Amino acid sequence: MRFLFTLPLLLIAQLGLSQAGPIDFEPNGFGANWAWTTFENGNNAPLEIIANPNPSGINPSSTVSKFVALINGAPWAGFESVHGQGIGIFNLTTANCQIKMMVYKSVISNVGLKFATPAGASSGEILVSNTVVNQWEELTFDFTNVLSNPTSIGIDQIIIFPDFGQRSDNNICYIDNIKFSNQDGSQSAAPMVPAPTPTYPAAAVISMFSNPYVDVSVDTWQAPWSSAQLTDIQIQGNDTKRYSSMNFTGIETLGGNQLDLTDMTHFRLDYWTANMDPFKVKLVDFGNDGQYAGGDDSESELSFQPVSQVWNTIEIPLSQFNSLNSLAHFSQLILSGEPVGTGVVFIDNVLFFDESQTGLENTALEELLIYPNPFDDVVQIKGKELISSIEIYNTLGQQLMALACSQNELSIPTTKLTSGIYLVKIKTQNGQSQQFKILKN
Numbered sequence: 001m002r003f004l005f006t007l008p009l010l011l012i013a014q015l016g017l018s019q020a021g022p023i024d025f026e027p028n029g030f031g032a033n034w035a036w037t038t039f040e041n042g043n044n045a046p047l048e049i050i051a052n053p054n055p056s057g058i059n060p061s062s063t064v065s066k067f068v069a070l071i072n073g074a075p076w077a078g079f080e081s082v083h084g085q086g087i088g089i090f091n092l093t094t095a096n097c098q099i100k101m102m103v104y105k106s107v108i109s110n111v112g113l114k115f116a117t118p119a120g121a122s123s124g125e126i127l128v129s130n131t132v133v134n135q136w137e138e139l140t141f142d143f144t145n146v147l148s149n150p151t152s153i154g155i156d157q158i159i160i161f162p163d164f165g166q167r168s169d170n171n172i173c174y175i176d177n178i179k180f181s182n183q184d185g186s187q188s189a190a191p192m193v194p195a196p197t198p199t200y201p202a203a204a205v206i207s208m209f210s211n212p213y214v215d216v217s218v219d220t221w222q223a224p225w226s227s228a229q230l231t232d233i234q235i236q237g238n239d240t241k242r243y244s245s246m247n248f249t250g251i252e253t254l255g256g257n258q259l260d261l262t263d264m265t266h267f268r269l270d271y272w273t274a275n276m277d278p279f280k281v282k283l284v285d286f287g288n289d290g291q292y293a294g295g296d297d298s299e300s301e302l303s304f305q306p307v308s309q310v311w312n313t314i315e316i317p318l319s320q321f322n323s324l325n326s327l328a329h330f331s332q333l334i335l336s337g338e339p340v341g342t343g344v345v346f347i348d349n350v351l352f353f354d355e356s357q358t359g360l361e362n363t364a365l366e367e368l369l370i371y372p373n374p375f376d377d378v379v380q381i382k383g384k385e386l387i388s389s390i391e392i393y394n395t396l397g398q399q400l401m402a403l404a405c406s407q408n409e410l411s412i413p414t415t416k417l418t419s420g421i422y423l424v425k426i427k428t429q430n431g432q433s434q435q436f437k438i439l440k441n
Contacts, residue, residue, distance in 0.1 A: 019090040023158075023178040025049055025065050031178075032063060034086035040074035041067075047079045053174060059102045059136040064176040069163035071170050076112070078161035083118055092152040093124070094190040094233075096179035097143040098244060098344075102172040106162070111173075112161030113141045121151045127164055136176075140245050144231040193399070194238035195270035195311045195348035196425070196433070201204045204357035206264060208251070208333070208350040211239055217257045223250030223332075238348070246276065246343030248336035251350075258290055261318065261327035264352035269418045271306065272346040276337040278303040279345065281314065283321050284332035298325035301334075307437045308424040310393055311348075318352070370424060374439040375414065382409040385428040393423045414440060 023031040036047040048066040069077055090096070092115070102116065103111055114125035123146050128139045128391050146152050162173035178187070197212055198205075207213035209221075222230040227247035233240050243249055253259050271279060280303045286298030300321035306312045318327060337343050368383040381387065386408060392401040400417065406429065419440050427433040 001140040007413070018178055019155075020086060020088050020097065021178060021180055022060060023065050023087075025176055026061065027063065028052040030086070031065065035082045036065075036079045037082060038067070038079045039077065041077035042070040042073050043282050052176070054134075054136060057136050058138065059104075059176055061102075063175050064102075064104070064174045066163045067160075068175045068176065069167060069171045069173055071167055073167075075165050075167075076161055077163070078112065080116075080159040081157050083116075084156045087156065087158050089118075089154060089156045092143050092147055092155060094144070094147065096180040097147060099141045099143065100177070100179045100181075101139050101141065101160075102136055102176040102178075103130050103139055103162070104134070104176075105130050105171065106173075107163065107167070107169075107171045108133060109171070110161075110164040111139055111165070112164040115143075115151075115155040116157040116159060117151060117154050118156050122159075123149070123151045123155070125159070125161060125164070127161075138177075140229065142229055142231055142244060144233055144242065146370060158391060164371045190242075191235055191240075191272045191309075191311065191346055193311075194235040194240065195272070196313065197345075198268060198349050198351065198353075200351075200358050204232040204354045206259060206261065206352045208243065208253070209239070209347070210351050211349065216253070216259065218239040219252045219253050219254050219257055221249075223252050225358045236348075241347040242344070243335070243347065244344045246335075246337065246345060247340050248334060251333040251335070252331060254331055255290075258286065259330040259352075261330050261352050263354055264318060266315060266317055266353050267321075268349055268351045268353060269315070269347065270309050270311050272309070273306055273337075273344060274309050275339065276343040276345055277305055277308070278334065279306050279312075279337040280304070282332075282334040282336070283318075283324060283330065285324055285326045286329045286331040287326060288329065290329050290331075292331070296325070298323060298348055299332075300324045304311065307421070307423055307435075313349075313433075313435060317355075368426060368428070368434055370426075370436045370438065373436075374441050376441050377413060377415045379412045379414055379424070379438065380409070380428065381412065381424075382424070384408070384427060385432070387426060388429045389427045392417075393425070394420070 020030050025031040032049050038044045049063055050066045052061050052064050110127040110129045112125040112127050115123045122430050126141045127232035128141055130137050163171045204211055207215050208218055226249040228243045228249040229245045231242045233242050280301055282299055282301035284299040287294055370381050386406055390403045393399055417440050422438050424436045424438055
């Protein structure tokens, strides 16, 4: 493997190599037979591979790794694989940058994880604290923010700090089941294309987050009481928010940033997910006093069933949030869904608009038909308004067809499409758009 160390980074980036794993420390798996080196830990006793101290809980593995962080060791004491051995050579990408690790510790403290290249350049450690002692817990380390760095290319070493910080005793730490997100389907998928671009006139829009508009001030996209991890990313240059380990997250416009939405008629949000169903949106208004729990708060939540692994557009009248008593002091947007704690969702184009200023009201988009569904070799599309474009995407978000037209009715041959689910996006000449999920037999 040593000859790989001399390859240019560009060539390494093109190899498409993947990391070994999951690192489960089982005799016939990965990790147990690797050459691990301990560092900055007193006499640097070797990493131990031992029987699982508690196989009855969430981690039934037979064997795990044991590291005793010594009181006279450095705060950053830990263990690492040997360059070029065991884990292989790989790149951190959107497909594998979420890493999960099982920990079982005698103390609450940070666990650190980082990666290094053959030259020793480091990704920088990410620290996540365990929250329980003497029982297994799964921690998630998100390396999305380093994907644009050269140190994310050609990695050949993993480095673990089981007890990162000052200590007053010898702390026993067990580490097990280190999984990259492309080894754990709930975290691996990501959109290949950005969300569709809204085309409403700027004067008709109050935008919280959307590249085509000037956004209003938002206090936070992840309130302290949220249960999720937020990462700001770009998809082909388009700003996007990624929430992982999702239970719920609070987006707040408090104090002087509360929004008066009384002139708005519709809510718009684009979201992409591979594993969340349902996906829920809650709007919260703090009432005339502008204060939480002031006695006149109101809220309303809607639930949506997404089409998996394509951009879903929510574009609905605010009147559908029928439990809202007011829209003059909008203060919170709360996103949630299932599965609890492991959901991943990408968000874009969070905005409100006044339909009366868009020129789209009272049109016949709702009369747009696509049939039959399921279909065989031909799809029929019929609308009252002239259709200007039709796009067909697969469940990976890849565009398979793009047709420009100026007709009310047309037939699309689909013999080149294999059986499965597709998303059809249709735009009329008056600027409206709608998407349909279709199924080919």
